[in-house]
Amino acid sequence: MTVAGLRVAVLASGSGSNLQALLDAAREPEAGFRIVLVISNRPDAGALARAGRAGVPTTIIGSDGRDAGELVALLQGARAELVVLAGYLKLVPPEVVAAFAGRMLNIHPALLPAFGGPGMHGRRVHEAVLASGARLSGPTVHLVDARYDQGRILAQWPVPVAPGDDPDALAARVLEAEHRLLPAVVRAWARARTHRGTDAQTHRGGAPPTLGFSAPALGPCAALPASFDEAFA
Numbered sequence: 001m002t003v004a005g006l007r008v009a010v011l012a013s014g015s016g017s018n019l020q021a022l023l024d025a026a027r028e029p030e031a032g033f034r035i036v037l038v039i040s041n042r043p044d045a046g047a048l049a050r051a052g053r054a055g056v057p058t059t060i061i062g063s064d065g066r067d068a069g070e071l072v073a074l075l076q077g078a079r080a081e082l083v084v085l086a087g088y089l090k091l092v093p094p095e096v097v098a099a100f101a102g103r104m105l106n107i108h109p110a111l112l113p114a115f116g117g118p119g120m121h122g123r124r125v126h127e128a129v130l131a132s133g134a135r136l137s138g139p140t141v142h143l144v145d146a147r148y149d150q151g152r153i154l155a156q157w158p159v160p161v162a163p164g165d166d167p168d169a170l171a172a173r174v175l176e177a178e179h180r181l182l183p184a185v186v187r188a189w190a191r192a193r194t195h196r197g198t199d200a201q202t203h204r205g206g207a208p209p210t211l212g213f214s215a216p217a218l219g220p221c222a223a224l225p226a227s228f229d230e231a232f233a
């Protein structure tokens with residue numbers, strides 16, 4: 001049976017826990033989206049196994065991920081309307097970014113614009129947050145444009161830095177928030193698309209859809225919404 005919904009392609013290089021969160025969310029009634037293709041530059045990426053278990057087609061691309069023509073052809077062949085970078089460790093070639101302008105998201109494990117940019121990924125991000133003495137961290141979902149980690153921010157979720165945190169402890173707390181934030185954004189994107197009656201063509205080169213929520217204001221922990229659900233209700 002064909003299930004309608006926003007067609008989402010995911011690029012991932014690692015364990016794929018964010019991909020798993022998307023796969024799980026896509027199975028929910030009224031999800032409004034489905035994962036149609038998972039692409040990785042690493043044959044041993046856990047993300048590929050997760051996609052395989054969910055029955056989602058996978059493709060392994062050259063390890064440097066530089067073949068723009070191949071990537072665009074794969075994404076267009078899958079009729080992807082939205083492309084999500086979920087732990088994708090290669091720079092996406094500018095031609096691919098241009099082909100999916102306004103329709104490509106990335107999740108970053110810190111509160112951009114701080115702690116982003118070239119070389120800031122994985123453990124390094126959390127080390128930098130701890131070294132700065134920041135009291136808050138948390139994931140950011142943003143549009144991908146030609147500049148590293150600088151595309152428009154769509155959503156963020158503040159996560160407290162606890163006294164005595166090491167990079168692993170902080171990463172684990174942030175990752176938990178990632179697993180809720182990323183599906184929330186994709187669901188909202190799917191809803192926005194449905195309301196506008198749009199398709200891939202309409203979004204091409206145009207403004208991204210207006211999502212149903214904006215980033216929660218950052219403030220002292222005490223002022224944060226009591227729960228994620230409350231903030232995104």
Ligand code: GRF
Nearest residue numbers: 014015016017018087108109
């Ligand atoms: C996440 O922390 C994400 O923010 C970053 O890479 C990590 C991927 O983790 N871009 P996973 O492969 O989804 O578990």
